Amino acid sequence: YFCAMQKDTLVFDLLRKELDRQRHGIELIASENFTSLQVIQAMGSVATNKYAEGYPGKRYYGGCEVIDEIETLAIERLKKVFNASWANVQPHSGAQANSAVFLACLKPGDKILGLDLSMGGHLTHGSPANISGKYYQALHYGVKKDTGIVDYDQLEQIALAEKPKMIICGASAYSRDWDYARIRAVADKIGALVMADIAHPAGLIAKGLLNDPFDHCHIVTSTTHKTLRGPRGGIIMLRHDFENPWGLKDPKGNTRTMSQLLDLAVFPGAQGGPLEHVIAAKAIAFGEILTDEFTAYGKNVINNAQAMAKAMVNRGYNLISNGTDNHLMLIDLRNKNLTGKKAQETLDKAHITLNKNAVPFDDKSPFVTSGIRIGVPAITSRGMNEAHMETVAGFIDKVLTKIDDEATIAGVKNDVNTFMKQFPLYPELG
Ligand code: PLP
Numbered sequence: 001y002f003c004a005m006q007k008d009t010l011v012f013d014l015l016r017k018e019l020d021r022q023r024h025g026i027e028l029i030a031s032e033n034f035t036s037l038q039v040i041q042a043m044g045s046v047a048t049n050k051y052a053e054g055y056p057g058k059r060y061y062g063g064c065e066v067i068d069e070i071e072t073l074a075i076e077r078l079k080k081v082f083n084a085s086w087a088n089v090q091p092h093s094g095a096q097a098n099s100a101v102f103l104a105c106l107k108p109g110d111k112i113l114g115l116d117l118s119m120g121g122h123l124t125h126g127s128p129a130n131i132s133g134k135y136y137q138a139l140h141y142g143v144k145k146d147t148g149i150v151d152y153d154q155l156e157q158i159a160l161a162e163k164p165k166m167i168i169c170g171a172s173a174y175s176r177d178w179d180y181a182r183i184r185a186v187a188d189k190i191g192a193l194v195m196a197d198i199a200h201p202a203g204l205i206a207k208g209l210l211n212d213p214f215d216h217c218h219i220v221t222s223t224t225h226k227t228l229r230g231p232r233g234g235i236i237m238l239r240h241d242f243e244n245p246w247g248l249k250d251p252k253g254n255t256r257t258m259s260q261l262l263d264l265a266v267f268p269g270a271q272g273g274p275l276e277h278v279i280a281a282k283a284i285a286f287g288e289i290l291t292d293e294f295t296a297y298g299k300n301v302i303n304n305a306q307a308m309a310k311a312m313v314n315r316g317y318n319l320i321s322n323g324t325d326n327h328l329m330l331i332d333l334r335n336k337n338l339t340g341k342k343a344q345e346t347l348d349k350a351h352i353t354l355n356k357n358a359v360p361f362d363d364k365s366p367f368v369t370s371g372i373r374i375g376v377p378a379i380t381s382r383g384m385n386e387a388h389m390e391t392v393a394g395f396i397d398k399v400l401t402k403i404d405d406e407a408t409i410a411g412v413k414n415d416v417n418t419f420m421k422q423f424p425l426y427p428e429l430g
């Protein structure tokens with residue numbers, strides 16, 4: 001990988017440095033993971049050379065016979081992972097997947113209802129800064145102040161009063177499971193579609209470790225690079241295809257089923273040529289998810305998250321909703337007199353990587369924030385177990401309690417680097 005064939009040493013030296021950074025540090029960013037080496041190899045393959053606009057068997061370019069096999073394999077494996085009847089593996093990212101769903105289902109100005117960004121939601125669920133909030137009329141529900149749990153009563157109230165065309169569930173910084181059945185019941189009262197964006201917990205849902213959104217939500221989107229542990233990318237899935245409820249038509253004026261509309265929305269609606277090297281890597285990742293080894297991984301992620309939550313609570317940290325059902329937790333640092341920004345920047349110096357995060361009802365700006373988000377998917381992939389969570393929590397607490405003490409921070413950095421030596425990352429790369 002880092003061999004003499006590489007001529008652009010400037011870039012490859014930087015990639016080597018990035019590998020070293022990943023090896024030596026503790027990665028707690030909840031949306032990150034370490035893919036297998038074969039996933040990385042597929043992304044660095046000759047499939048990057050190929051144009052393949054269209055879908056398997058219906059391409060706008062010649063020479064797609066092998067690419068067709070790769071993409072079909074990715075689709076079939078993904079359908080198996082989630083017991084879906086239809087899947088599109090072409091979205092370049094989670095944001096692209098969501099945009100394509102909106103393009104398929106909505107007209108500009110239509111109302112959508114999603115979890116507020118400041119309460120743990122995602123930018124693409126109607127933030128004014130994102131296309132979802134600029135082209136559509138975005139409404140938001142939140143979490144309850146006393147419990148940190150999604151306020152389903154508020155969701156219902158807004159839905160009944162405003163009658164959005166689509167209700168979006170899923171989040172980026174929410175540590176609890178979702179009541180998909182409740183959301184669907186609300187949507188059915190107003191004839192709305194439900195889209196579940198399972199980008200964060202998808203790998204746990206795939207293994208039956210969390211509630212299954214597929215029977216309740218009309219459309220499910222995800223990224224492939226978080227708990228699914230694949231390459232960076234997006235996917236869209238249906239368990240049950242259906243006639244679209246508003247007689248939406250394709251660009252030629254034909255009424256289509258939802259799967260056909262979604263395919264058209266991804267290409268040619270929102271994207272051009274698919275990234276077939278990434279789709280090859282997605283196929284590999286989906287194959288890995290189907291193994292028993294990945295079932296064990298999913299269980300370890302949940303066990304580690306709970307152990308980490310307990311270790312942080314024992315050290316006096318306030319967790320939003322007081323715990324976690326999934327792979328992450330959100331910590332309110334106000335009782336420690338710290339901002340998220342300061343915590344993130346200082347932990348970085350000790351080679352512990354996580355992100356500052358707004359907490360619900362935060363009084364600080366999104367650039368400062370009162371919280372941090374901790375996720376365990378990446379350290380679980382490194383091979384850590386519940387006992388290691390105690391050590392990691394100890395490192396974090398040591399830095400945060402001595403936030404301006406450079407010597408302590410340098411000491412923790414050395415301890416972190418030594419600790420991480422027992423969890424080799426891509427040893428094949430030398
Ligand atoms: N949806 C959710 C819930 C996310 O958390 C994210 C990424 O963090 C996305 C969508 C967007 O994914 P991407 O960064 O691949 O566009």
